[in-house]
Amino acid sequence: MQRRRLGIILAIALLLAPAAARAVEPDEVLAEPRLEARARALSSEFRCLVCQNQSIDDSDAPLAKDLRILIRERLKAGASDSQIREFMVERYGDFVLLRPRLTSETLLLWFTPFALLLAGLIFAIRAGLRQDTASPAEAPLSEEERGRVEKVSRQ
Amino acid sequence: MIAELGHLALVLALATALYQTSVPLYGASTGDLRLMQAAVPAALCQLALIAFAFAALTWSYVNSDFSLANVYANSHTAKPLIYKISGVWGNHEGSMLLWVLILALNGAAVALAGGNLPPGLKARVLAVQGSIGVAFLLFIIIASNPFDRLDPAPIEGRGLNPLLQDPALAFHPPFLYGGYVGLSVAFSFAVAALIEGKVDAAWARWVRPWTLAAWMFLTIGIAMGSWWAYYELGWGGFWFWDPVENASLMPWLAATALLHSAIVVEKRNALKIWTVLLAILAFSLSLVGTFLVRSGVLTSVHAFAVDPTRGVFILGILGFFIGGALALYAWRAGSLKPGGLFQPVSREGALVLNNVILGAAAAAVFIGTLYPLALEAVAGDKISVGPPYFNLTFVPLILPLLLLVPLGPLMPWKRSDLKGVTERLQAAAGIALLIGVATFAIRARGPWLAPFGIALGAWLIAGSFTDIVERCQLGRMPTTAALKRLAGLPGAAWGMALAHAGLGIVLIGIVGVTAWREERIMVMKPGDAVSLAGLDVTYVGATPFTGPNYTADRGRFVVRRDGQEITTLEPEKREFQPGRQVTSEVGLHQFLTGDLYIVMGEGRSGGGRSVRIYFNPLASLIWFGALVMFIGGAVSLTDRRYRIGAPRRRPRLAVKPAEQG
Numbered sequence: 001m002q003r004r005r006l007g008i009i010l011a012i013a014l015l016l017a018p019a020a021a022r023a024v025e026p027d028e029v030l031a032e033p034r035l036e037a038r039a040r041a042l043s044s045e046f047r048c049l050v051c052q053n054q055s056i057d058d059s060d061a062p063l064a065k066d067l068r069i070l071i072r073e074r075l076k077a078g079a080s081d082s083q084i085r086e087f088m089v090e091r092y093g094d095f096v097l098l099r100p101r102l103t104s105e106t107l108l109l110w111f112t113p114f115a116l117l118l119a120g121l122i123f124a125i126r127a128g129l130r131q132d133t134a135s136p137a138e139a140p141l142s143e144e145e146r147g148r149v150e151k152v153s154r155q
Numbered sequence: 156m157i158a159e160l161g162h163l164a165l166v167l168a169l170a171t172a173l174y175q176t177s178v179p180l181y182g183a184s185t186g187d188l189r190l191m192q193a194a195v196p197a198a199l200c201q202l203a204l205i206a207f208a209f210a211a212l213t214w215s216y217v218n219s220d221f222s223l224a225n226v227y228a229n230s231h232t233a234k235p236l237i238y239k240i241s242g243v244w245g246n247h248e249g250s251m252l253l254w255v256l257i258l259a260l261n262g263a264a265v266a267l268a269g270g271n272l273p274p275g276l277k278a279r280v281l282a283v284q285g286s287i288g289v290a291f292l293l294f295i296i297i298a299s300n301p302f303d304r305l306d307p308a309p310i311e312g313r314g315l316n317p318l319l320q321d322p323a324l325a326f327h328p329p330f331l332y333g334g335y336v337g338l339s340v341a342f343s344f345a346v347a348a349l350i351e352g353k354v355d356a357a358w359a360r361w362v363r364p365w366t367l368a369a370w371m372f373l374t375i376g377i378a379m380g381s382w383w384a385y386y387e388l389g390w391g392g393f394w395f396w397d398p399v400e401n402a403s404l405m406p407w408l409a410a411t412a413l414l415h416s417a418i419v420v421e422k423r424n425a426l427k428i429w430t431v432l433l434a435i436l437a438f439s440l441s442l443v444g445t446f447l448v449r450s451g452v453l454t455s456v457h458a459f460a461v462d463p464t465r466g467v468f469i470l471g472i473l474g475f476f477i478g479g480a481l482a483l484y485a486w487r488a489g490s491l492k493p494g495g496l497f498q499p500v501s502r503e504g505a506l507v508l509n510n511v512i513l514g515a516a517a518a519a520v521f522i523g524t525l526y527p528l529a530l531e532a533v534a535g536d537k538i539s540v541g542p543p544y545f546n547l548t549f550v551p552l553i554l555p556l557l558l559l560v561p562l563g564p565l566m567p568w569k570r571s572d573l574k575g576v577t578e579r580l581q582a583a584a585g586i587a588l589l590i591g592v593a594t595f596a597i598r599a600r601g602p603w604l605a606p607f608g609i610a611l612g613a614w615l616i617a618g619s620f621t622d623i624v625e626r627c628q629l630g631r632m633p634t635t636a637a638l639k640r641l642a643g644l645p646g647a648a649w650g651m652a653l654a655h656a657g658l659g660i661v662l663i664g665i666v667g668v669t670a671w672r673e674e675r676i677m678v679m680k681p682g683d684a685v686s687l688a689g690l691d692v693t694y695v696g697a698t699p700f701t702g703p704n705y706t707a708d709r710g711r712f713v714v715r716r717d718g719q720e721i722t723t724l725e726p727e728k729r730e731f732q733p734g735r736q737v738t739s740e741v742g743l744h745q746f747l748t749g750d751l752y753i754v755m756g757e758g759r760s761g762g763g764r765s766v767r768i769y770f771n772p773l774a775s776l777i778w779f780g781a782l783v784m785f786i787g788g789a790v791s792l793t794d795r796r797y798r799i800g801a802p803r804r805r806p807r808l809a810v811k812p813a814e815q816g
Contacts, residue, residue, distance in 0.1 A: 025756070026678045026765050047539045053397045055541065098541025105536060109526045113519035113548050120511035125499065 024057065025065065030072055039072050042081055046071075046088055046096050055098055158223055161211025162302040168204035168259070169292040171197055175262075175285030179278035183350075191278035198266040198281050201288060202259040209243075209256045212301050216243050222308035225249060225301045231314035233704040233732065241325030242315045247449060247465075248301035250328060254445070255291045257329075257336040261365075262288065265340060272361065279347035280340075287339055290472045298468050317705070317731040317738050323383040331376030331403055335441040337369025338406060341413060342438035342480070345431045349483045352490040354427040359420035362434065364797050366417060370410040371788035377403050378781035389739040389754045391769045393668065393777055396542045401524040402444030408517035409437035412510045419506050423568055425497060426507070428488050433510070435484060439477040440517070446473050452528060498570045505563035512556040519548040557611055557662065560655050561618020565625070583621050587614035601670045608666035615659025619652045650791025653783055660780030667749065667773025674770075678763040688770035690751060691715045692724075697755070697764060705731040710755045710764070712742060726755040750774040 030036040040057060046067065048059035056064035067088075074084050088096050100106045175197035182190025212225070216239045221227040229246045230239055238245075244253040262284040269277045295301070318324075344362045348354045380400065385393045394400065413433045419426040446452070450466030497503035523540045531537055561583060565576045591610025598605065626648060627640035673687045681696040695711035707729040714721045724742030731738070742753035749772035756765035 024676055024767075026676050029676055045541075045543055047541060053395065053541070058392070058395075093537065095537040095539055098539050099543035099547070100538045100540055105530060105534065106526075106538065109522060109540065109544075110548070112522050113515050113552060116518045117511065117515035117552060120514060121508075124504075124507050124511055 024068065028065070028068055028072065030076070035072075035075050038081065039068070039075055042071055042075075042084055043068050045085075045098050047098050049092060049096060157211045157214055158220070158302045158304070161208040161215075162300070164204045164208040164211070165292060165296055165302075168201050168208065168255075169289065169296060171201040171204060172285045172288035172292055175201060176282050176289055179285075180282040183275045183278040183282070186275075188274055191274045194278050194281035194285070195266040197285065198259070198262040201285070202263040205252075205256050205259045205292075209252055212249060212252060213240060213243050216240065219312065220308075221310070221312050222304055222306070223301070224303040224305045227305055227309050227312050229315050230312040231704065232311060234315060234320070235703055237322070237325060238315055238320045241319075244328045245315055245319050245325075248295070248299045250332075251291065251295050251299050251449070252301055253329065254332055254336060255288060255295065257332050258284070258288055258291065258339060261337060261340050265343075265365075269361075276344075276347055276351060276358075279350055280343045283343035283346045284339060287343075287476065290475065294465075294468050294472065298465050314704070314731070314734060317729065317734075317736050318387060320731075321383055321387050323379050324387070327376060327379040327383060330372050330379060334369045334371075334373025334376050334410070335403075335406060335444060337365065337372055338410060338438040338441050340365040341369070341410075341434040342476075345434035346480055346483060348431060348491075349480075349487040352487055354420065354431060354491050356421050356424050359417045359430065360796070363414065363417045363421060364792055366410055366413050366434075366437075367788050367792055370407070370414055371785050371792075373403065373407045373410060374781055374788065375785045377407060378778050378785075382778050385774070386741045386743055386752075387738075389741055391668075391672070391752050391754075391771055393665075393774070396523070396545045398524050399448055401520050402447045405440040405517050405520050405524075406437055406444060408513050408520065409433065409440050412513040412517070413437050415506045415509050415513075419503050423497065423503055425503055428491050429510070431488065431491065432484060435477075435480045439473075439480070440521070442469075442473050442476060443521075446470060447524070497568070500566070500573055501571045502563065502566040502568045504571075505559070505566050508559065509556065509563065512552060516549055516552045516556075519545065519552060523548065554611075557615060557658070560615055560658065561621060564619075564622040564651060564655075579625060580618055580621055583614060583617035586617040587611070598671060605666055605670035608670070609663055612659040612663035612666065615662065616656045619655035619659065623648065623652050645796070646794035647791050647796070650787045650789070650794070653787030653790060655787075657780045657783030657785075657787055660776050660783055662780075664773050664776030664778075664780060667776065668771045671772045672769060675766075675768045677766060678759055679766045680761070680763045685768060687768060688749065688751075688772075689716060690721075690770070692751070692753070692768055694764070694766065697758070702729065705729045707740075708755070708758070710742070710753075710766075712753055714744065714751060724751070724753050726753045728755050728757075745775050748772060 024040070030039060043057040044055045046056045048054045048056045048061055048064040048067075050061050050063050051059045054061075054064075056067045071084055074087065079087070085097070089101075094101065100109060102110055175194055178197070179191050179194035182188070182193065212223075214220075215223050215226050216230055217236065219226065219230060219232045219239070221230075225246060225248050229249075230242045234242065243249045262281060265277070265284065266281060269280070272280070341362050344358065344365070348358055377400075380403070381393050384395065385391065413430065416426050416430045416433055420430050446466070446469045450469050452466055523544050527538050527540050561580055562576055565579055587610045590613040591606045594609045595606040623641070623644065626644055627637045631637075632640070675685050675687055677685065679685070679694040681694060684691055684693040686692070691714070693713045693715070695713055697708045697710040699706065699708055701707075707727045709725050709727045712724045712726070714724060722744050724744055726742030727740035729738050729740060730736070739754050739756075742751075742755075744751045749770055752769040752771055752774075754767045754769075756767065758764050
């Protein structure tokens, strides 16, 4: 029910909103600087759901503005950052988080780059060690190379 | 009529590309020199035909021929001429045409400049280049024809997205494509080498300048895109980890790795197998980027599924070239002889580490960009991967590399000792430490990591020039002799120092903006003043005015320091006529210490206006550093070793799409 009501409010907001305002508006800013800083940091972690790849902190969409105000109201009421994150996920699902949570589904996302770094380092070191044992006797000359050496030395 | 001729030229270009792919390849396998040499006129002919098609489309844009669906959808008579021209590639069909034009330019450049290439290798390289042309020309003719007609022809066009009507963005795609497509040459060389089963120092010497040129174009293209985002999108960010940006960053990282590994092949005949793979991967990432940007898959998997023709076509091209090249690699890589041996602590070792880290960083960008798409396709769950992810993966991966950059160039080949290298870097470390401490003293506020970031940038700059100072023995020899040595240093040494120093400059800019940005968001009435970063900004008022294809409110902000007037900034709020889209023109003044950046918002009742004012410390260093990197690449290209053995003509690398307009 709550979600539908929000939907209606959003639809009205979309119709009434001015075409473009740039992200955080003067009337949204909280008087308490520390609280405002937390609000900014938090809202840069939530996706604007109606935009392409913008956080609600960057977006000028009416939905983003509503969410920014919502976050600030919750902060004023004393909510913690994680409570606000939970609240957002409850409402909009994981899609709203620009920093995906570590779950079984995102394990590969978070760890593959570091695993690749490790694998690359191990591979490089092992290749180096193998070379160590192979040297100093470098590969013997091939037929063709020996022929060329002879030709050069004859000159 | 002109449009039909352009269309015909595209079809003929396809036929030429087919010829260029098949005949020289057959000639190379049978050893028929005549057939091999057919590749050269074919490549030139293909370029001429595509250039004609491109000129035909440009002509249609300049003359506002709205009977072409493409011109109708993307142009307007009231648009200034420069944006009529840039509108040619400001849309899907036209940008694909630009893509094949640059591809053909590269092919023709190899044909002309490759006089000293062995005929078999040259024929195969041009054949592979031709096959890429076949695929993309087919794509254009079948699924993205820019010459489709409308009947009846509309009177007026729909106009170009106003955000795209900007000088930096007008020339951003040609540069970016110059880089994307430029990597095709390295790819063609890699595939040709796999067919021949031979990679040697000469191969690397041919591949490297092409890669370097592509890398330069990518660098400047990415920088232009970032500059555009910075002042046109109006919230002062310079990098958003947007998939479109990532699509260009991935090939850049791969090209950077390739540049470095090709040095090892050239100088030491080692890392050959890896370098060939990297050349394939670099262009593959360009293709992935093209797919991401051009298929609509980014908007959503569903939008892609609704009209999959184009996406599936590009995916097919992707599968054919990446899959084909990797299969060939798996089959033939074993026939490449591994070469030169080296100790772990050596120049080679350092370059391997460079490649491992760049590879992992590129993987982080790749996974972060594609994971949400893959997860949605496989499990149906939607997640978002945004800037916080990349800040937690890419950044920690790349920072150690930045720390190690100055060490590499000081290491001798084959065997080195860390102690000697670090001793020679003492001066650079001292400078970095000093600057870090000074930064901390001036800017105690802000994140505690920031002074370290600045010190790291200084370390990169000072460390990069340590090599130059060492090489000319400045301070140890009489000054005149040292200066003589300085002038005699090869272009590659200067180029490397500049490119590495440029990286340090970019880093300092990024740290400055990220750590110490000041921001004021408020409603201002005429006469109101606000102070930030030691500047007083007074809002005088706003006046309406009319531009060529928009109406606007132009604000006036007087900037003073200690009561002295410095400048007046005039940000605008524009409303473009077709479509009524609203954009902001930022008021920007670049001080030595940073940028004052004013964005004007909506007018409020009672004469007030919402205004956002930023001070972005050191911001311009980001783009200045990128320019220094570009210049470093250019200086490196002048190195005479690329001319040796090519007495007739140096590789003519300058892809100049802008001139085609």
